[in-house]
Amino acid sequence: MNDKIKVTIDGIECWTEEGKYIIDVAKENGIYIPSLCHMEGIKPAGSCRICNVQINGRNMTACSTPAADGMNIESNIPELEEMRKAIVEVMFVAGNHFCPACEKSGNCELQALGYRYQMMVPRFPYEFPEKGVNADSKYIYHDRNRCIICKRCVRSIMKDGKHVFALNGRGGEKLHVEIDTDLASQLTEAEAQEAMDICPVGAILKKERGYYSPIGERKFDKAPIGSEIENK
Amino acid sequence: MKDKVQNIIGEYQNDKNRLMDILIDIQAEFKCIPAEAIETIAGQLIMSKADVRQTLSFYHFFTTEPTGKYTVYLNDSVVAEMMGRNEIAKAFENEIGVKFGSVTDDGLVGLFNTADIGMNDQEPAALINGVPFTNLTISKVKELVAGFKAGREVKDMVGKCGDGMNADERIMSMVNSNCQRKHGSILCLEYEVGSALKRAVNITREAVIETMRSSNLRGRGGAGFPAGLKWEFCRKSGGDINYLVCNADEGEPGTFKDRVLLTEMPEQMFEGMVIAGYAIDADEGVLYLRAEYYYLKAYLEDVLQKMRNDNLLGDKILDVEGFNFDIRIQMGAGAYVCGEESALIESMEGKRGEPRNRPPFPVQSGYHNEPTVVNNVETLSTVVKIILHSADWFKAIGTRESAGTKVLSISGDCKNPGVYEVEYGISVNEMLEMVGATSVQAVQVAGPSGACIGPDKFNQTIAFEDLATGGAMIVIGKDRDLLKEVVLNYISFFIDESCGSCAPCRSLTLILKNKFLKLLNGYGTMKDIDELYSWGKYMKQANRCGLGQTAANPILTTIENFRPLYEALVKTDDEFVSEFNMDKAVEASCKYVDRIPNVH
Amino acid sequence: MSKPVVATTSLAGCFGCHMSLLDIDERILELIELVEFNKSPIDDIKTFTKQCDIGLIEGGCCNSENVHVLKDFRKNCKILVSVGECAIMGGLPALRNGIPIEECIREAYLDGPTVSLNEEQILPNDDELPMLLDKVYPCHEIVKIDYYLPGCPPRADLIWNALIALVTGDEMKLPYEVVKFD
Numbered sequence A: 001m002n003d004k005i006k007v008t009i010d011g012i013e014c015w016t017e018e019g020k021y022i023i024d025v026a027k028e029n030g031i032y033i034p035s036l037c038h039m040e041g042i043k044p045a046g047s048c049r050i051c052n053v054q055i056n057g058r059n060m061t062a063c064s065t066p067a068a069d070g071m072n073i074e075s076n077i078p079e080l081e082e083m084r085k086a087i088v089e090v091m092f093v094a095g096n097h098f099c100p101a102c103e104k105s106g107n108c109e110l111q112a113l114g115y116r117y118q119m120m121v122p123r124f125p126y127e128f129p130e131k132g133v134n135a136d137s138k139y140i141y142h143d144r145n146r147c148i149i150c151k152r153c154v155r156s157i158m159k160d161g162k163h164v165f166a167l168n169g170r171g172g173e174k175l176h177v178e179i180d181t182d183l184a185s186q187l188t189e190a191e192a193q194e195a196m197d198i199c200p201v202g203a204i205l206k207k208e209r210g211y212y213s214p215i216g217e218r219k220f221d222k223a224p225i226g227s228e229i230e231n232k
Numbered sequence B: 001m002k003d004k005v006q007n008i009i010g011e012y013q014n015d016k017n018r019l020m021d022i023l024i025d026i027q028a029e030f031k032c033i034p035a036e037a038i039e040t041i042a043g044q045l046i047m048s049k050a051d052v053r054q055t056l057s058f059y060h061f062f063t064t065e066p067t068g069k070y071t072v073y074l075n076d077s078v079v080a081e082m083m084g085r086n087e088i089a090k091a092f093e094n095e096i097g098v099k100f101g102s103v104t105d106d107g108l109v110g111l112f113n114t115a116d117i118g119m120n121d122q123e124p125a126a127l128i129n130g131v132p133f134t135n136l137t138i139s140k141v142k143e144l145v146a147g148f149k150a151g152r153e154v155k156d157m158v159g160k161c162g163d164g165m166n167a168d169e170r171i172m173s174m175v176n177s178n179c180q181r182k183h184g185s186i187l188c189l190e191y192e193v194g195s196a197l198k199r200a201v202n203i204t205r206e207a208v209i210e211t212m213r214s215s216n217l218r219g220r221g222g223a224g225f226p227a228g229l230k231w232e233f234c235r236k237s238g239g240d241i242n243y244l245v246c247n248a249d250e251g252e253p254g255t256f257k258d259r260v261l262l263t264e265m266p267e268q269m270f271e272g273m274v275i276a277g278y279a280i281d282a283d284e285g286v287l288y289l290r291a292e293y294y295y296l297k298a299y300l301e302d303v304l305q306k307m308r309n310d311n312l313l314g315d316k317i318l319d320v321e322g323f324n325f326d327i328r329i330q331m332g333a334g335a336y337v338c339g340e341e342s343a344l345i346e347s348m349e350g351k352r353g354e355p356r357n358r359p360p361f362p363v364q365s366g367y368h369n370e371p372t373v374v375n376n377v378e379t380l381s382t383v384v385k386i387i388l389h390s391a392d393w394f395k396a397i398g399t400r401e402s403a404g405t406k407v408l409s410i411s412g413d414c415k416n417p418g419v420y421e422v423e424y425g426i427s428v429n430e431m432l433e434m435v436g437a438t439s440v441q442a443v444q445v446a447g448p449s450g451a452c453i454g455p456d457k458f459n460q461t462i463a464f465e466d467l468a469t470g471g472a473m474i475v476i477g478k479d480r481d482l483l484k485e486v487v488l489n490y491i492s493f494f495i496d497e498s499c500g501s502c503a504p505c506r507s508l509t510l511i512l513k514n515k516f517l518k519l520l521n522g523y524g525t526m527k528d529i530d531e532l533y534s535w536g537k538y539m540k541q542a543n544r545c546g547l548g549q550t551a552a553n554p555i556l557t558t559i560e561n562f563r564p565l566y567e568a569l570v571k572t573d574d575e576f577v578s579e580f581n582m583d584k585a586v587e588a589s590c591k592y593v594d595r596i597p598n599v600h
Numbered sequence C: 001m002s003k004p005v006v007a008t009t010s011l012a013g014c015f016g017c018h019m020s021l022l023d024i025d026e027r028i029l030e031l032i033e034l035v036e037f038n039k040s041p042i043d044d045i046k047t048f049t050k051q052c053d054i055g056l057i058e059g060g061c062c063n064s065e066n067v068h069v070l071k072d073f074r075k076n077c078k079i080l081v082s083v084g085e086c087a088i089m090g091g092l093p094a095l096r097n098g099i100p101i102e103e104c105i106r107e108a109y110l111d112g113p114t115v116s117l118n119e120e121q122i123l124p125n126d127d128e129l130p131m132l133l134d135k136v137y138p139c140h141e142i143v144k145i146d147y148y149l150p151g152c153p154p155r156a157d158l159i160w161n162a163l164i165a166l167v168t169g170d171e172m173k174l175p176y177e178v179v180k181f182d
């Protein structure tokens, strides 16, 4: 096929088709680029900034930048790894993450990045911000304390063609994700489960059943996030 | 109410993309956007209520509670504070009896703070029901409040009109243009409206672009991208329709030169838009006007109508077959980040003003996903003179990498604040002399997103290759507390104005502020200064748009240029200082259980 | 050479971290050989009798007493280690941090579902009692902390590896399985 293009990621030559996002190209080639807001198949948000890679010395987010022929991409460099770790730490202090009491613990992508980067303590002071919860709809419990505003739910969860989740407010202190209670009340149990699965952290939980996998058998208990890509 | 709301939505053809306009009209009608209106909009535009609130809650001037029959938005920018806005705020509060951020019980007056309103050369200033009141004094406040109580029309309280076109009957505003150099070398040159456009349509579209390219005109909005190249990219994008947008969002605190260009020579800017529209083969142009400049809207609409009458706008412009181009004005609603070109486009489409991921760039996929050129007011105004006088004439002015002139908005501690058209290459020292600034501690170049420099750098020059600026120059006198009065205000500004998309821009800014406060409050260590600096660097690396990338600049550039001010805040050699205060920490619980704290 | 001296305490914690320390199983015998314990619930020494090398802190600070003990540890230990989520970030007790202290006290002594014997509506206010802080503080906001061992509780292997590293000066082993936040 001659419409294949070649990019180099951390020195590894990768062949792919035009238009694919760098993060997906990397994945196909066994390279893990850390990410949080990215979700294959939906419009990129570029909001967590963790997937920043360097292309010609410029930082670009791998989840939103399409691969172009001849691109030389650097991802696994100390400067970026340091920044990624810092962003993870920012997220821990900017919310209220009581992992021991969180249903998503062990299956949470933010926590998993904390593990991958061996975060012993965030370098930033804890803020303990006041954030609300919304449990008004039948199946969904939305806890803003754990929401990292990755916008996965905002981008993807619809009911009758309308957005169930939306941003609200602007600015560092006011911005949050709001759930449209009317619309959320119409979600079926399966749709609620889907919403929970889309959320990378424990901000969207499906009511009625929790802690379904025992400690030791959860997604990130034994191997770091990304190792499933790296070890393929 | 429902009928009124439905009518408003109908006026915009039930078009979701016009949600901004719909909300603006509803806010004007009801002094807020009530829950019932949200329900009606959601129903009619087939979106969830949360989705409507998603856009609504982004903009400072949209509210869900009524803001009072008289709504006062008092500027709280750095220069406003320097010029005494806090006394003015107190005067308002005393006269009216409510605090800022609230409305009187009878719904008569609402007092609110707002970020820079583009009047830095005549602070303290406020917008009252959209009408600017500048150079406020305590007695003026008293007079205003008396007027509120007597039910007077806001316009009638303006009093004496300002200079230049501000006194025109279509504006009648007390704002002053303060054009300090009336006979500047490019923009302020007199010319006959329409003459440049006549020249342009006599050459090919490609030739117009070629003229721009060879003139080396670079964008005046801040980033300095070559205008001709941008136009060429757009032309070559091969879209169905191309759009031309003039960016008049002017939100960078300390910048007000676009306001003056809009007031004093709108024809020049509009003509520049038409020329650009011709060059890129666009049918539609949009002027994105910040909400704070609403008082100019009727005037600008009238200018546009005149141009239509003169065949300078509309169908078959200057009788050129197939050259149809019209301009509409899109109002903003209070969001600094909407000045970022892709955020501006999102806003024009009725959404939150969140900058887009790039690529694709607006010239590839902009307004309605079609190729779009966004240029600053000053850039487009300059186009006219380049067409009239030639690229070579233009190139001869300024420096090699920065051709032409720059309109500076100069404010702060100086004798003659206002707007100055200067040649690129002027040094900061020369500038300070020009504005009558003596005893200067620092100059904030290009507003908060720029750099704060001290006297050791005043020999540097204003040019893209040296000190780049979108135009804001704020002079900070020797007696000011630079960190407390300037830097802290800017940090808070960025926190409020962040669109919130990027995690570091949303959250790290708050962390930086707390760290900065730790130092200001006397709990800092030398290590804190270093951490503040290294954490600030992440902002540059990580964020998507210019706002987040520069949001730490007030901290970074003052640590670089004024480190002794920080070190003076450190009271100890200890590596660790805790902010924990036992007295404070136990106060509330002891009080509640009725016990005298025994802290030893 | 004398053995390194270790002190431990539980502030606003649940003793789970101490349990985890004991969970090193038979290695406890090895530990006794390696170090000497001073002030600690393990040997029930109530006050410092000498300068210590390592202080292990479980729990964050929820009241004035916690703060005093923590500062006392800082004074008497060369190296302080925050052990467990509560010491590091307040842990479960810090769930109250978003709730005004008045409401917490009311819930605990007046309104809560488990309150049954407080007909006179007494709020404890004896001078001898520790005073409640406005929120639960991570230890490192009050004194300088040198190392952190996350987990709720930290895995026994993590505590073991850390102690060995501190005592021997070797680099600490951190296999993936031992760094966990729950």
Ligand SMILES: Cc1cc2nc3c(=O)[nH]c(=O)nc-3n(C[C@H](O)[C@H](O)[C@H](O)COP(=O)(O)O)c2cc1C
Pocket (backbone or CB within 6 Å): B218, B219, B220, B221, B222, B223, B224, B225, B227, B247, B248, B249, B250, B251, B252, B336, B337, B338, B339, B340, B341, B342, B374, B375, B376, B377, B379, B380, B545, B546, B547
């Ligand atoms: C946060 C932010 C705010 C901006 N505000 C403005 C503005 O108010 N006016 C403006 O012309 N450009 C502004 N810009 C720059 C625009 O993104 C864009 O570069 C400019 O409008 C292009 O026009 P020019 O090439 O003619 O300068 C801003 C950029 C950022 C990142």
Ligand code: SF4
Pocket (backbone or CB within 6 Å): A096, A097, A098, A099, A100, A102, A103, A104, A105, A106, A108, A109, A110, A111, A146, A201, A202, A203, C181
């Ligand atoms: S969402 Fe993730 S990081 Fe946050 S508390 Fe739950 S498990 Fe921990």
Ligand code: SF4
Pocket (backbone or CB within 6 Å): A146, A147, A148, A149, A150, A151, A152, A153, A154, A165, A177, A198, A199, A200, A201, A203, A204
């Ligand atoms: S609720 Fe979950 S999916 Fe939605 S923005 Fe928050 S973290 Fe992301």
Ligand code: SF4
Pocket (backbone or CB within 6 Å): B337, B354, B355, B497, B498, B499, B500, B501, B502, B503, B505, B506, B543, B544, B545, B546, B547, B548, B549
């Ligand atoms: S840097 Fe800040 S303002 Fe810019 S897109 Fe990101 S969050 Fe929004």
Ligand code: FES
Pocket (backbone or CB within 6 Å): A034, A035, A036, A037, A038, A045, A046, A047, A048, A049, A050, A051, A052, A061, A062, A063, A064
């Ligand atoms: S995964 Fe790319 S920015 Fe979040």
